[in-house]
Amino acid sequence: MPELTPGQFQLVYNLLSLTVATMFASGLFFFGSRAHVAHRYRPALLVSAMVVWIAGYHYFRIFQSWDGAYTVGEEGNYVASGKFFNDAYRYADWLITVPLLLVELVAVMALAKSEARPLLNKLVIAAILMIALGYPGEISDNTTTKFIWWAASMVPFLYIYAALFSKMGPVIAANPGRVGSLLALARNVLIVTWIFYPVSFLAPVLGLGGSAGEVALQVGYTIADITAKAGFGVVIYMIAAARTEAEGGLVEGAHPQPA
Amino acid sequence: MPELTPGQFQLVYNLLSLTVATMFASGLFFFGSRAHVAHRYRPALLVSAMVVWIAGYHYFRIFQSWDGAYTVGEEGNYVASGKFFNDAYRYADWLITVPLLLVELVAVMALAKSEARPLLNKLVIAAILMIALGYPGEISDNTTTKFIWWAASMVPFLYIYAALFSKMGPVIAANPGRVGSLLALARNVLIVTWIFYPVSFLAPVLGLGGSAGEVALQVGYTIADITAKAGFGVVIYMIAAARTEAEGGLVEGAHPQPA
Numbered sequence: 001m002p003e004l005t006p007g008q009f010q011l012v013y014n015l016l017s018l019t020v021a022t023m024f025a026s027g028l029f030f031f032g033s034r035a036h037v038a039h040r041y042r043p044a045l046l047v048s049a050m051v052v053w054i055a056g057y058h059y060f061r062i063f064q065s066w067d068g069a070y071t072v073g074e075e076g077n078y079v080a081s082g083k084f085f086n087d088a089y090r091y092a093d094w095l096i097t098v099p100l101l102l103v104e105l106v107a108v109m110a111l112a113k114s115e116a117r118p119l120l121n122k123l124v125i126a127a128i129l130m131i132a133l134g135y136p137g138e139i140s141d142n143t144t145t146k147f148i149w150w151a152a153s154m155v156p157f158l159y160i161y162a163a164l165f166s167k168m169g170p171v172i173a174a175n176p177g178r179v180g181s182l183l184a185l186a187r188n189v190l191i192v193t194w195i196f197y198p199v200s201f202l203a204p205v206l207g208l209g210g211s212a213g214e215v216a217l218q219v220g221y222t223i224a225d226i227t228a229k230a231g232f233g234v235v236i237y238m239i240a241a242a243r244t245e246a247e248g249g250l251v252e253g254a255h256p257q258p259a
Numbered sequence: 260m261p262e263l264t265p266g267q268f269q270l271v272y273n274l275l276s277l278t279v280a281t282m283f284a285s286g287l288f289f290f291g292s293r294a295h296v297a298h299r300y301r302p303a304l305l306v307s308a309m310v311v312w313i314a315g316y317h318y319f320r321i322f323q324s325w326d327g328a329y330t331v332g333e334e335g336n337y338v339a340s341g342k343f344f345n346d347a348y349r350y351a352d353w354l355i356t357v358p359l360l361l362v363e364l365v366a367v368m369a370l371a372k373s374e375a376r377p378l379l380n381k382l383v384i385a386a387i388l389m390i391a392l393g394y395p396g397e398i399s400d401n402t403t404t405k406f407i408w409w410a411a412s413m414v415p416f417l418y419i420y421a422a423l424f425s426k427m428g429p430v431i432a433a434n435p436g437r438v439g440s441l442l443a444l445a446r447n448v449l450i451v452t453w454i455f456y457p458v459s460f461l462a463p464v465l466g467l468g469g470s471a472g473e474v475a476l477q478v479g480y481t482i483a484d485i486t487a488k489a490g491f492g493v494v495i496y497m498i499a500a501a502r503t504e505a506e507g508g509l510v511e512g513a514h515p516q517p518a
Contacts (some may be wrong), residue, residue: 031291039295039509046291082331088269094275096284118455253353 001069001080003213009070009078012218016063019222023056026230033237035119036138038247041240044107048233051104058093059222064091066218090221091138095131099124101232105186108239109171119167121123126156126163134201146205154198178242188234193228196220198255261327261470262338268329268337271477275322278481282315285489292496297506299500303366307492310356310363314488317352318481324348324381325477348482350397353456360491364445367498368430378426385415385422392461395502405464413457419435420450437501445494452487455479 030049033044069085070078102123106116130153137149168187170181200220203213244250289308293301329337361382365375389412394410427446431439459479462472480518503509 030285034291034294042295046288047294049291050288053278054284055285057283061276084265084269086269086273088273089276092273092280096277096281107441 002214003073003080003086003207004065004070004078004211004215004219006076006078008211012066012215013063015219015222016059016066019059019226020056020063022226022230023052023059026233027053028055029095030233030237036244036250037237037240038244038250040110041108041243043221044104044236045233047100047107048236049103051100052229052233054097054100055093055225058089059225061089065244085139088135091131091135093225095128098127098131101190101228102127104233104236105190107166107184108186108243111171119163123160123163126159129153130156130160140200142203146201150198150201150205157194157198164190177246179239182239184233186232186239189227189232189235193201193224193232195248196224200224206257210216260344261472261473262332262506263329263337263466263470264337265335265337266426267474271325272322272483274478274481275318275325277316279322280487281489282311282318284316286312286494289492289496290381291480295509296499297503297504297509298501299369300367301365301376303495303499304357304492306363306366307495310359311488311492312363313356313359314352317348318484320345324358327407342418347394348398350390350394350489352484354387356488357386357390360487361386361450363492364423367445367502368427368442370430380420382419382422385418388412389415389419397460402464405460407459409457409464410412416453416457417469423449436505438498441494441498441501445491445498448486448494452483452491455483461481464495 011166027049030045030052034045065084065086068083068091069081103120106120106123109116111119117250133149133153133156135149137146137153140146140149142198164187168183172183174180175183200217201257203209203217286308289304289311293304296304311441323343324342327342328340330340332338362379365379365382368375369379392408392412392415394408396405396412399405399408427442431442431446433439434442459476462468462476467475
């Protein structure tokens, strides 16, 4: 771990803590807001809640690991304590949450089951391959090895992008108005935020290292995770709410509230 | 505890942490998804949630125990810290969760109460005997003692297998289509994953030890637990959802949500 100024250490420290709060709180929102949409869209919100709760757990662990990996040195800077900083929590998190994010998206596309199931199977397998192929590169110190695994991981990555573009285009076109524009927003949030991951993976290969590189990596991954999980979940909620309204809304009195 | 390389230690460490997240998150899914199925199947999902929450608690403890049992030695490898690694958390977990897994399965078989109750009583008693008879063998260092308790524990184990095959066959046959094939899947997941436990129990008897043996045992138990609890719970949820759909689905506004 590179030596950090107090400002650098505390920026990451506070951002990680803010993320714990954001993830758990947005999970409560998604969980509770199932009651505000039609039955058909409730599983999507439940999966959104799972995604951010899993991320909240991992950010809690990353926060503890970051805090433990540093100690204050003699000159007031933060220096490595000797305890390892476990960045693998991020991979463990992605391995579970990335397939679930694709489940959320397919759920609000409201495809026929005969179309949704095979699409979801392909996307989930591609997502697991994408994360699993990235991991050996992440833990390697060799630039060539890193690059080979990065390239291998990019194959399922690009497959997911291609599948989403080809499958979502017709669904967006078939839903003019608010539902269609929100579906396009969900696709774009996913596509823009996900680009951040392979780019930051390559940062050490491209020679970006040292304290600024480490801080940029932690800040970047964290902002990308907040956007791709909590922000994406909000868009999924908006789609579910817009679809519910377009289908006639909830009938007052007919929907007892959950606790 | 055998000396481990950093890669071996961290593989188990990260897998245990991932399991904590998986168990708690799947528990929230099972708990919340009661609202998405007919009343009759909600208790099965609530029991599924209990099983994985109990497992999440125990994996949290196992993670802490694993972390505490090791320290970094002079050559960078992980060596025993002197604190004991409490594998008995696994037995405590199984003693509670294995009977509950059988409750889940019988609940979605949708037998008449006069048939379900005696079946469940027999299965639960057999499950408790199976775990309790395994424990004295697990904590013994004597190969003969281990083997005798293993053999004793296999009697209720095989009784459960026989009971499930004889009782589930007619139910599967009576439910052609998606419900029947999902019931067969649930039975097969249970039967295949459970084989892992008596086999790994025998590993030390058969001379598999050392660092590779310990890592294989921890990884194997953990993957078996994820599959037999969270994965099994997902199949139970799919059976409940398929039965709800086959019975006419949820009527918008007519199904109050649980918490």
